Amino acid sequence: MQKVLAAAEAIEAKPRRRYRSLSRQRRWALYGSYAALAVFVVMFLVPPFYMLITSLKSSAEISGQVGNPWIVHHPTLENFVYLINYAPFRRYFLNTVWVTACVVVISMVISILAAFGLSRIRFWGSELLATGVFFTYLVPESLLFIPLFQILSKLGLINNTWALVLVFPTLAVPFCTWIMIGYFSSIPKELDEAALIDGAGWFQILLRIFIPVAMPGIIAATIFAFTISWGDFLYPLAYLYTSDQMVLNVGIIGDLVRGDVYMWGKIMAAALMAAAPPVIVYVFLMDYYVAGLTAGATKG
Amino acid sequence: MADSTSLSLPATQAIPARRSGGGLKGVLRRRAIVGALMTAPLIALLGGLVAYPAVYAIYLSLLSRNMTHFVGFHNFILLLRRDTFHMVVFQSALFAVTAVIFKAVIGFTLAHLMHNVPSRRQRVFRGLLLLPWVIPLALSTLGWWWLFEPTSSALNWLLVRIGLPPQDWLGDPWTARFCMILVNTWWGEPFFMIMYLAALKSVPEQLFEAAAIDGASAWQKLRYVTLPMMRNIISLTMLFSLIVTFANFDIVRILTNGGPVNTTHIFATYAFQVGIQSGDIPLGAAVSLFMLPVLAISSFFVLRGISRRSQEAM
Numbered sequence: 001m002q003k004v005l006a007a008a009e010a011i012e013a014k015p016r017r018r019y020r021s022l023s024r025q026r027r028w029a030l031y032g033s034y035a036a037l038a039v040f041v042v043m044f045l046v047p048p049f050y051m052l053i054t055s056l057k058s059s060a061e062i063s064g065q066v067g068n069p070w071i072v073h074h075p076t077l078e079n080f081v082y083l084i085n086y087a088p089f090r091r092y093f094l095n096t097v098w099v100t101a102c103v104v105v106i107s108m109v110i111s112i113l114a115a116f117g118l119s120r121i122r123f124w125g126s127e128l129l130a131t132g133v134f135f136t137y138l139v140p141e142s143l144l145f146i147p148l149f150q151i152l153s154k155l156g157l158i159n160n161t162w163a164l165v166l167v168f169p170t171l172a173v174p175f176c177t178w179i180m181i182g183y184f185s186s187i188p189k190e191l192d193e194a195a196l197i198d199g200a201g202w203f204q205i206l207l208r209i210f211i212p213v214a215m216p217g218i219i220a221a222t223i224f225a226f227t228i229s230w231g232d233f234l235y236p237l238a239y240l241y242t243s244d245q246m247v248l249n250v251g252i253i254g255d256l257v258r259g260d261v262y263m264w265g266k267i268m269a270a271a272l273m274a275a276a277p278p279v280i281v282y283v284f285l286m287d288y289y290v291a292g293l294t295a296g297a298t299k300g
Numbered sequence: 301m302a303d304s305t306s307l308s309l310p311a312t313q314a315i316p317a318r319r320s321g322g323g324l325k326g327v328l329r330r331r332a333i334v335g336a337l338m339t340a341p342l343i344a345l346l347g348g349l350v351a352y353p354a355v356y357a358i359y360l361s362l363l364s365r366n367m368t369h370f371v372g373f374h375n376f377i378l379l380l381r382r383d384t385f386h387m388v389v390f391q392s393a394l395f396a397v398t399a400v401i402f403k404a405v406i407g408f409t410l411a412h413l414m415h416n417v418p419s420r421r422q423r424v425f426r427g428l429l430l431l432p433w434v435i436p437l438a439l440s441t442l443g444w445w446w447l448f449e450p451t452s453s454a455l456n457w458l459l460v461r462i463g464l465p466p467q468d469w470l471g472d473p474w475t476a477r478f479c480m481i482l483v484n485t486w487w488g489e490p491f492f493m494i495m496y497l498a499a500l501k502s503v504p505e506q507l508f509e510a511a512a513i514d515g516a517s518a519w520q521k522l523r524y525v526t527l528p529m530m531r532n533i534i535s536l537t538m539l540f541s542l543i544v545t546f547a548n549f550d551i552v553r554i555l556t557n558g559g560p561v562n563t564t565h566i567f568a569t570y571a572f573q574v575g576i577q578s579g580d581i582p583l584g585a586a587v588s589l590f591m592l593p594v595l596a597i598s599s600f601f602v603l604r605g606i607s608r609r610s611q612e613a614m
Contacts, residue, residue, distance in 0.1 A: 033416035040410060041428045044486065048431060050454055051443040062452070069454040110341045117338030121331050129339060131603065136350045138540075138599040140547030142568030143592070146575045146585045147353035147360055170349045177342060202334050231436030233550045234568070238576050249438040253554070264446055271439040282434040286427055289434075293491060294498045 055079050055269035062264050079269035088243045089270060092251035095161050096230060096274075099247060102165045103229035107172040108222055114173075115180030116206050120192060130181060137174035144170075145238050152239060163239045164247065168232065172225035179224070179292060183217030184210055220292035223285060227278050248274040361586040375586035384562045385570070389590070392566040394477065396546040399484040404538050406485065407492025414493065415500045426494075433490040441554040444483045445470075448555070473563040476556050480564065483551050488544070492537055499533040500526070536605045539598045546594055567591045 054062065056075045083089045117123075118130050148167055149158070157163040191213075192205045200208070211218065236250045243251065252270040256263045282289050364371045379385045410429065414422050432440065447455050448469035456466035470476045503526065511521050527534075549568035552558065558565035558573060565573070567587060575584015 029416055033413045034421075037410070037413050037417065037425050037429075040413075041425065044429055044432055044489075047440055047443040047447060047486070048435065050447055051440075054446060065452045069452065069457050110345060113338045114342035117335045121335035121338070123332040123335035126335060126339075129343070131607075133342070133346070134606065135599060135603065136346050138543055138595070138602060139350055139354065140543065140568075140591075140595065142547045142549050142571065143588050143595065144350065144353045144357065146571060146581055146588060147356040148349070149576060150356070150360065150581060151349075151353060167349060169345055173342065173345055202338075227434075227436075231438065233436075233438035233553070234572075237553070238572065249436060252439075253442070262449075264449075267442060268446065271442045275435045275439045278436060279431070279434055282430070283427075286423075286430070289430070290426070290494055293433075293494050 051268045051272055054264055055272055057265050059263060059265055079265045080273070082266060083270055083273060088246075088251065088255055091244060092246050092248045092255075093274075095245065096247040096249075099161050099164045099168065100226060100229045103168040103172060104222060104225045106165070107169045107176055107225040107229075108218070110169065111173050111176035111180055111221060112206070112211070112218070115177050115184050116202075116210060118177070119181045119184040120205075120210075121202065133174050133177050133181075136170070137178060141171060141232070141234050145234055148235075149238055158239055159241050159245050161240070161245050161247070164229070164232075164235060167235055167239075168229040169225075171228050171232065176221035176225055179217055179221045180214065183214040187213050216288060216291065219285065220288045223281060223289055224292050226281065230278055357585045357589055360582050361589050363582040365580050365582060367582060371582075375583050376590075378583070379586055379590070384565070385587070387563055388565045388567060388570045388587070391477065391564055392546060392591075395480055395484070395548075395552075395566055396542055399481045399488070399545050400538055400541050402481065402485040403488045403492050403541060404534070406489050407496055407537075408534075410489070410493040411496035411500055414497050426497075429493060430490045432487050437487055437550045438554060440487065441483060441551050444479070444486075445555055448479055470556050471560060473560060476560070476564050480551050480555060483555065484545060484548065487551075488541060491541065495533060495537045496530065499530045503529045532605060532609060536602060536609075539602045539605070543595055543598045543602070546598075547591060 050070070053070060053072055056072045056077070056079075058074065058076050058078055061072075061074060114133070118126050118133075152158055152163045152167070155166075157166065187210060191209055195205045195209055231249065233249045236247045240246050240250065243255065246254070248270075252267060252274060256267045256270060360367075361375055362370055362372060364374075414425060417425065447453065450456070450466075450468050450471060453466070453469065455469065459466055467475055469479050507525050507529070508521060511525050516524070546566075547568055548566065549572070552564060552566050552569045553572065556564045558569055562570075567590060571584045571587035574587055575581050
């Protein structure tokens, strides 16, 4: 691969010297691309930037707005301090962490087992099931939230974080299974055949060969499960209503809009703090994130 | 190594078990049982909480408001007679189609721009451009909501600065629709960019070189090389995004909650208002079931596209 690349570069380098105009053209195309991308980046980052700016303003500064709203005149951390000391907000945060942790563990166990079963142990109906898994991935939550409301109220789980622990895996598992099937299928059959001959059972093959080898896929799937259960809005809005059971996304709006009073500074600070965990995960694991994004289309 | 000792221990137990299974038949039967056991949690989850609710939704939609007796298709007929519901259908279609087209065009442009840039610089731009997708949609929509806020709107400040009249962004049906499409485009575009960039990278460079030697212009390269090579992934991404956008809830719920006067509701938010907030569960189920034809048709084509791709890959 390296050699091919080097050769390609060498081939490319020669005509570049001979045809000056072409290389100049290319350089202008490059600068143009940089400029256009920079414009797009600025446009795309306007909302998060403005959220940050607002979160650093005091309520007095926001309500008595004079001049440019895009800059902070007297930066303060009072909104963040207020939220950290605000018991309901801490409650929402802990609830979200608890729900997300449960959902990630449950989803990953279910989807790794299922993906292994579907990609390696071919049995009656396994191909149909694999297609069915992808099909359920395409079923949006807004189609199911009303019947699920009925089911959950029969189970007595309305206004209980367990409701989310129960329903969030339905959003995460199909895609996680799909990614994992892709990764597991790319592991050479000889590996598990060798292990089978050595007398290893299926579970040992899974634990000692598949999980270590498919670690990138597992990380991508875990990130997906984490993001989806951290960021979902419809299910908590429909199924939770008291603040002791609430999660972040819904709690922020319900709590910081009091009657007609919108505490914008605090809302923005809360939104930023709630968005921080997924963003931090993304910053450190961007490549896995992208791998997860493209897995649906480029794999399998 | 600790690994090898622990590996060999259960192995000795496994060998006699296999012998007692009785040859190939036994192994195959055990395979099927193990496979079924491993997929059992998945089947239970998706059967119990996706397939069953889907069927249950149909049953619910046929009930009367207090859910005591069957009323047949009364709920569907009731909806079709409502002016508000006509608006919901119109608004959903407008929202989904326009947003998907915008996302596809901008995503395609961005992917091309990224492709021009050397790959180590791509990381920086990719990292920044993906941010809208990473922030949970409900939270970033709060930021947009604040940007659109009429009295102290930061966008209006900019408009006034460049000499345009300030807008009541979410107070007028058409600007509100524009805002929703804008937010959805902003949020969903990174997905398109990443998909198209991956597809662009998989187009063999020789094709472009051959086209360049034949004297093809940039437009001709795009028209006769890039687009045909990416056709499959373009249609897949658009169909997939159509499903997600059509069923979107967060943006409309937070920005307008259907207002002003129910002109901007889409299926999901209207179903929520009817089913959960007003407590008419059968009618709400009927509203969301109206999404089914579009979702089913798109899903069919997505699945077909995906299975074609995997066959090509094999």
